[in-house]
Amino acid sequence: MSINSAEKTFQNPTLVRARHALPLRNIFTNLFPFILFLLLTCANTQAEDGSRLWLRFDPIENSPLLQSYRQTVTGLTVEGTSETEKIIQTELASALKNLLGQNLSNSPEGGKLIVGTPESSALIARLKLDKELKRLGPEGYVIRTLKEKNKTTVIASQSPIGALYGTFYFLRLLQTHQPIEDLNIVEKPKVKLRVLDHWDNLDGTIERGYAGKTLWNWKELPGKVDQRLKDYARANASIGINGSVLNNVNSNPIFLTEEYLHKIAAIASVFRPYGIKVYLAANFAAPKKIGGMTTSDPLDPQVAEWWKTKVDEIYKIIPDFGGFLVKANSENQSGPQDYGRTHADGANLLAKALQPHGGIVMWRSFVYNADVDPDRINRAYKEFKPLDGKFLKNVLIQSKNGALDFQPREPFSPLFGALRKTPLMAELQVTQEYLGHSNHLVYLGTMWEEFFKSDTYSKGPYSTVARVVEGKVFKYQITGVAGVANTGTDRNWTGHLFGQANWYAFGRFAWNPESSAKEVSEEWTRMTWGNDPQLVNPIVGMMMGSRETYVNYVTPLGLSGVFEKDLHYAPDPGMVDPRREDWSAAYYVRADEKGLGFNRTLTGSRNVNQYHPPLNHRFNGFSTCPEKFLLWFHHVAWGQKMKSGKPFWEELCSRYDQGVSEAGECQKNWDLLKGKVDGERFGAVADKLKIQVEDAKKWRDKCLLYFQTFSHQPLPAGKP
Ligand code: GCV
Numbered sequence: 001m002s003i004n005s006a007e008k009t010f011q012n013p014t015l016v017r018a019r020h021a022l023p024l025r026n027i028f029t030n031l032f033p034f035i036l037f038l039l040l041t042c043a044n045t046q047a048e049d050g051s052r053l054w055l056r057f058d059p060i061e062n063s064p065l066l067q068s069y070r071q072t073v074t075g076l077t078v079e080g081t082s083e084t085e086k087i088i089q090t091e092l093a094s095a096l097k098n099l100l101g102q103n104l105s106n107s108p109e110g111g112k113l114i115v116g117t118p119e120s121s122a123l124i125a126r127l128k129l130d131k132e133l134k135r136l137g138p139e140g141y142v143i144r145t146l147k148e149k150n151k152t153t154v155i156a157s158q159s160p161i162g163a164l165y166g167t168f169y170f171l172r173l174l175q176t177h178q179p180i181e182d183l184n185i186v187e188k189p190k191v192k193l194r195v196l197d198h199w200d201n202l203d204g205t206i207e208r209g210y211a212g213k214t215l216w217n218w219k220e221l222p223g224k225v226d227q228r229l230k231d232y233a234r235a236n237a238s239i240g241i242n243g244s245v246l247n248n249v250n251s252n253p254i255f256l257t258e259e260y261l262h263k264i265a266a267i268a269s270v271f272r273p274y275g276i277k278v279y280l281a282a283n284f285a286a287p288k289k290i291g292g293m294t295t296s297d298p299l300d301p302q303v304a305e306w307w308k309t310k311v312d313e314i315y316k317i318i319p320d321f322g323g324f325l326v327k328a329n330s331e332n333q334s335g336p337q338d339y340g341r342t343h344a345d346g347a348n349l350l351a352k353a354l355q356p357h358g359g360i361v362m363w364r365s366f367v368y369n370a371d372v373d374p375d376r377i378n379r380a381y382k383e384f385k386p387l388d389g390k391f392l393k394n395v396l397i398q399s400k401n402g403a404l405d406f407q408p409r410e411p412f413s414p415l416f417g418a419l420r421k422t423p424l425m426a427e428l429q430v431t432q433e434y435l436g437h438s439n440h441l442v443y444l445g446t447m448w449e450e451f452f453k454s455d456t457y458s459k460g461p462y463s464t465v466a467r468v469v470e471g472k473v474f475k476y477q478i479t480g481v482a483g484v485a486n487t488g489t490d491r492n493w494t495g496h497l498f499g500q501a502n503w504y505a506f507g508r509f510a511w512n513p514e515s516s517a518k519e520v521s522e523e524w525t526r527m528t529w530g531n532d533p534q535l536v537n538p539i540v541g542m543m544m545g546s547r548e549t550y551v552n553y554v555t556p557l558g559l560s561g562v563f564e565k566d567l568h569y570a571p572d573p574g575m576v577d578p579r580r581e582d583w584s585a586a587y588y589v590r591a592d593e594k595g596l597g598f599n600r601t602l603t604g605s606r607n608v609n610q611y612h613p614p615l616n617h618r619f620n621g622f623s624t625c626p627e628k629f630l631l632w633f634h635h636v637a638w639g640q641k642m643k644s645g646k647p648f649w650e651e652l653c654s655r656y657d658q659g660v661s662e663a664g665e666c667q668k669n670w671d672l673l674k675g676k677v678d679g680e681r682f683g684a685v686a687d688k689l690k691i692q693v694e695d696a697k698k699w700r701d702k703c704l705l706y707f708q709t710f711s712h713q714p715l716p717a718g719k720p
Helices: 005-009 013-017 021-047 064-072 083-098 121-124 130-136 160-175 227-238 257-274 302-315 341-357 376-387 445-453 465-468 499-511 517-528 533-554 585-589 617-618 627-633 648-669 681-712
Strands: 076-078 112-118 140-145 152-156 184-187 193-199 243-244 277-281 323-326 360-364 396-399 424-429 480-486
Touching: 005 648, 021 480, 064 083, 076 083, 083 160, 083 257, 112 121, 112 160, 112 193, 121 152, 130 140, 130 184, 130 277, 140 160, 152 160, 160 227, 160 517, 160 533, 193 360, 193 499, 227 257, 227 499, 257 277, 257 302, 323 341, 341 360, 341 396, 396 480, 424 445, 424 465, 445 465, 445 499, 445 517, 445 533, 480 499, 499 517, 533 648, 533 681, 617 627, 648 681
Parallel strands: 076 112, 112 152, 193 243, 193 480, 243 277, 277 323, 323 360, 360 396, 396 424, 424 480
Antiparallel strands: 140 152, 140 184
């Protein structure tokens, strides 16, 4: 029941006057505070389904902080009439009303918070920020307190999109209770393309999606556009994401037909004012499949003509179309190799068609044809390294963070640092295919920080993956970070409420790959759960440890590939897939009487040699290889003495155990927050943690019992 309808019931004159006038009035007076309390709690709880994400803007309690915010923001001037500038106006006015309880309508002159561009705002033009703003580019911005102008705060950018990004930054300061009275913030993204890849299918399902169905309602589009698309675009803009690939890389060519292009155009027009371009995953066989041609050979002039005509048509319908993402010659997707051509031939075919329109190609390096090398993880490097420099300027090679497939822990793919003349774009997986789907609480910020901080040594020390991706090591002209999205139609968007943190962190890391996972988790926690240190500290603690905990009970010490067939949720370390050897868990785990792990040293598959010195030596040596990657690079004997002094078997058992007990700790820590967060969200997370703790035990028990059939060693006391 809402407060309003409750009031109406109490004030109903017939009810009050007719039979019980006096007694009722007394009861009402005595019980009023209690009833009001109940109603408020109820109203609050009902709203807490997680749908507001980190953009909650709950009122800041009366405090010196609130007073100082109110004094700093006494008026608002947002100039310009573009769609984006209108969004800035409504966003600011409504956020400030909610946060500060101030109604600040947009005043044309002299507000104490001024937002805009030199073009749209005479006030900003007068500040002569042009040079500085130009250096920051269209997406960069400054937020500055002008001392000489009565402490006015200015959010300025070259373009309205930059001003929108600056607006969300400013609001984040308020949401996270930071001081705002003396600001001098200068920001620009370190990466140009910050793209979410949706593996969404035509039938509404999402490959590896665990939060409901696709947000794109193909049946209703273009006539009806769901309001949630606007909410999605807004959330992305708030974290700087500027592109969405709408369909699965296992792609259906139907998305390239005129009928679908009009549907996509309708989505693009909702995304546009939020600075988001749409991209499509292109099916390489489209000329044959939908074009009525007899071949899709990239060197056939008629095929080239078909793509040119198709791309021209796309730009007529969607003038700011971003370009194509392509999965070719991988997992049954067709590609240039079907015609004896190279990946460069294929990518350049599309790049040529897109180039006059400013479009780009993101060509995936996720290939692992068995005839290239017996070790799956050697294959992509072997295929792409010789092609370096053979791609057109508007092509990026998009590589997953690791050489295998989004495992809970992998060393960085050796392709990072191997391509000097071709921009390498990082592909991260936000959806938790191998990380407990939407059941396990695993914060991925720490995984991405580890990845981006890894030194590739490709141009001497300090050639980190982050700097490679940012184009600083090899001076790439265009740069990008992609993330496989975890969004869907679930009310809370991501299935698990903590999955939202991964969406948020993806945006922050794509904007700045040198971000700190801890800072990002703290920002998100404050905005999502509240600023009380009694909430922030334990939640950040849970998040920061969560990925290591998961690694411990799933793939400790550098294990990989231990998952059940197809679903990739539960353990099945002995699984042999009759379809392909390299889809089998047993292929990766390599358990035998001697020990466990994949020998990729110089006596094995020689994968270590794909890394620059000194990493190749470091990974090759047993004592120099970091323990977290041990089983990735080495086949380790059961009795091998480990750094802890324990034999390997005991160490392995204790890592699994540690994972289980850490998952239990996480659950206990959450339980301590009961009553400190709203009941609905508390319960939703508690339910998921229950599943996680049970799953952790299953992982430990199933894996250790399987490994024991080879090690023939006893399990630690108290184990299955
Ligand atoms: C979209 C893995 C996943 C597939 C995915 C593929 C890819 O194999 O299991 O679902 O396909 O990676 O990234 O192309």
